[in-house]
Amino acid sequence: MDTADILTQPMPIRRGSGRVAALLALVALADFLIFGHAPGINLFLFAVAVCIGILFSARKPPSPSTAALLVGFLVLASAPLLEAPSLTGLAFCVGGLMSVALVSADLMPRRLAALPPVFLRFAFVIPLRLVESINKYLATPGRRLSLVSVRRGIGLWIMPVVLAAVFVSLFAAANPLLEIALRSIDFGVLLQFLDPWRIGFWLMTAIVVWAMLRPRLKRRAARSQAGRTFMIVPARNAPLGHASLLRSLALFNAVFAVQTLLDLVYLWGGADLPDHMSHAEYAHRGAYPLIATALLAAGFVLVAMRRGGPGDYSPLIRGLVHAWIAQNVLLCLSSMLRLGLYVEAYSLTELRVAAGLWMGLVAIGLVLILLRILLNLSNQWLIAANLASLVTVLYISAFIDFPAFIARFNVIHSQEINQEGLPLDFAYLSSLGPSVIPALDLYLSMLPDHLVDKRNEALSIRYDLVRDFEQHPRGWRSWTFRTARLETHLLAPATIARSNENDNNRHDKPTQD
Known part of the structure; x- marks a missing residue:
């Protein structure tokens, strides 16, 4: 008998399995880039990765030019995250991903005026999209989840796992290098992946990412025929007549x-x-x-x-x-x-x-x-x-450093510098964060020498802000343009020399009561 007659046909590669693989890969990437790290360039990189995942898992893959245009649009929408992480930048990033998902699924409306309702209909189904897909999968004949199927699935893995453990132990007894490698495994690190917060982060990421990979729109509410046929028009003497x-x-x-x-x-x-x-x-x-x-x-x-x-x-x-x-x-x-x-x-x-x-x-x-x-x-x-x-x-x-702008404006228009307005409010200035350090340096350089109390107060606040900034995470995942600019300012030779001079003056001059 010809062997070609008894061999089964090869299983076709399903698009659904590709989306599941993309989902798992993106969740793993989110864990590597985002979980446990301060927000920064990691959010931007993950958004670009999700955009690429959307394009690769689309039912009808876009042309290279369209794909490049969509990726460029997503980069432009997520660019505020490169300046500094903020809710506004995150909103633009999510909006860009929603736009890419709608275009890839051919759900983007042709008219600008129809965009807000479509985005709202998309946003409403995001929390339920993963649950709907799981229920649809389990409702398929032959895939219904039951206690018997779970027990059968676990039983199929018992023998392979036991035999694999026996083989590993035998190889470890025969190979000292393998034994050393097995003993060096830190199971405490593996237990970190059972952290409830980490698992919750995975679930939230999976919910959002799956909605982007499988975009759907909430169904429109049925309009009543009466609402379309009749219209109440106020009489001439009515309140709105x-x-x-x-x-x-x-x-x-x-x-x-x-x-x-x-x-x-x-x-x-x-x-x-x-x-x-x-x-x-x-x-x-x-x-x-x-x-x-x-x-x-x-x-x-x-x-x-x-x-x-x-x-x-x-x-x-x-x-x-x-x-x-x-x-x-x-x-x-x-x-x-x-x-x-x-x-x-x-x-x-x-x-x-x-x-x-x-x-x-x-x-x-x-x-x-x-x-x-x-x-x-x-x-x-x-x-x-x-x-x-x-x-x-x-x-x-989203690209403007408002704390730095406000601090510089208040410094230039303060009573100590401009001889008008109010004295500089150091308490409010310190609440704006490390972004005000360049404005404080400008204030110290322009402050008259006889205002010793003001100088000491400004130096004290500057010291605290620099210390807070230095405690900010320095990993590459948390990099932003704003922190890079501030680091460049603090490491500038003129700034270092001025800071040393101010410190010397602070210790040399007595404080006036």
């Missing part, structure tokens, strides 16, 4: 005009305020409440200019809405000027930086609302455009 909106917009424009006029006179024009009030106090009183006012106004505009509403048929209402939006934009700009005046008088903080960025985003949102009305665009476009502006601001902010 023509008459009510017309009166509301006229009254709102009048109220806002008073505030706008006061800002133009006192804030922009610099007119003298009453004796008991300074420009800094005037600025501080309105910096934050006016942003809440602009947000409330934006919500009202969206309701007033809804599709099919009175704004579509009344030129007067549209004109009042346009005027009101313009006043709200000016209100946001006034709030930013108020914040600037307050910062000049009372120094800069992280909260005030965030407030300034938020004011700018609100102003951009108001302009986008105006464009939506003028161009007759959809609310979906408005949401996508606002998200795009938010993503752009957050991405740029």
